[in-house]
Amino acid sequence: SQQGEEDPQALSIQEGENATMNCSYKTSINNLQWYRQNSGRGLVHLILIRSNEREKHSGRLRVTLDTSKKSSSLLITASRAADTASYFCATVLASGFQKLVFGTGTRLLVSP
Amino acid sequence: SQTIHQWPATLVQPVGSPLSLECxxxxxxxxxxxWYRQAAGRGLQLLFYSVGIGQISSEVPQNLSASRPQDRQFILSSKKLLLSDSGFYLCAWSGRVGYGYTFGSGTRLTVV
Incomplete structure (x- = not known):
């Protein structure tokens, strides 16, 4: 079963705008990760945020984590056409083996 | 640096034929x-994971099996493919807890 649910399922913006994607999960986590997938390709790890962290930055990416609400957001600032892809959140649960459980993904389209 | 290889990239197989994907x-x-599987337009479903040679854990009962004959080799197999086995299969590896996964480029399997 899916641990995470992304919102929105699809997002269409213009170059230069910011893109925000949200992720909700169900059970306690060790960490939460965001991945990017270009059409028909493998996934690329973007950023990892641990359960004791609230915010993390990497270049144009900003991730927040609210463990009380079991939610996370990914912000891409100043979007480029090359950012067009599907974005997935994935969680490593706090107990048991450290398998990565993925959400359903957000399809981002950035138009020039 | 670490690299992951997955092949073949594309595969079309008839129903009832065997399958072997290598990573x-x-x-x-x-x-x-x-080993993960991704249905069209969907998130990733964990199929199998392995923490060492010969150690395989199955997440979803199905028509597939996995083996790890060597430390850095992971094989996904089926004796008789079903139409429902079609999808995008992704291999990944991880190190210690708290680090992201690295994914292969994927195999698109179409069972006809």
């Missing part, structure tokens, strides 16, 4: 290895 990792030892 190898270079540049690391004793990795955790994973």
């Amino acid at each position: 190898t990792v270079e540049g690391t030892s004793n990795p955790n290895l994973y």
